[in-house]
Amino acid sequence: MPEPLDPDMFAGCADHTPLPVRVGDKWTAKILVCLRDGPRRFSELQVPLAPVTPKVLTESLRAMERDGLVTRTAYPGIPQRVEYSLTDLGHSLFAPLAASCAWNAAHGAELRKARDAYAER
Template sequence: MRPEHKNVPALPAGPHLDSDCRGAASVLARVGDKWSVFVIMMLGDGPKRFNEIKRMIGGISQRMLTLTLRGLERDGLVTRTVFPTIPPRVDYELTDLGRGLSAPVKALGTWAIEHQPEIQRARMKFDARNDNA
């Protein structure tokens, strides 16, 4: 019997249904892509405008940010609010669902940043070992 964690449902005991795995895979693909992780991290402390997000995430193109925000909005993780000003102001904000994902995503992003040197060393060692093989 598996120990239960607070607020974490137990996994089914038997094999997973293909539809369950495909559904989970599509969610993990969204929240696991690098741009979604960065956007969720940037929106963790409140709503931001498009160009604000773009400035905060080095290397993301306007098109990729647009696609990422649309995907996150489609999945119910981000809301887009248009304010009737001239020019129109658009804010992006995490939904309750997105805020629930914010802490684990931030932890993952922080872990990746902190362990970059170790991972780089491991990659170099691996590549050197396999280039000579």
């Protein structure tokens, strides 16, 4: 069992400027990071992803499952226990995401400046 997720694991991401290159929806990359070290239950994912409503988190996970990025495993019991884990396809996104994050770190200020200039027109 992996260590519990840090509720502040995304606190250093103060800049919420959307990346110009996005995989899935707004939350997909963060969900991928949460699942990097192994399967997680929905309630575990909610800890660092507190700004995401349960409805949106559910929709994101369903979309990721549809796209083959995660698997959903339901275990019998009352209440039923459900875990989400990354597929090989999901794991393969870490290299492109790292490149996208590096690009954003290097050019984020330029991107924000261009967006601000566009908004002023």
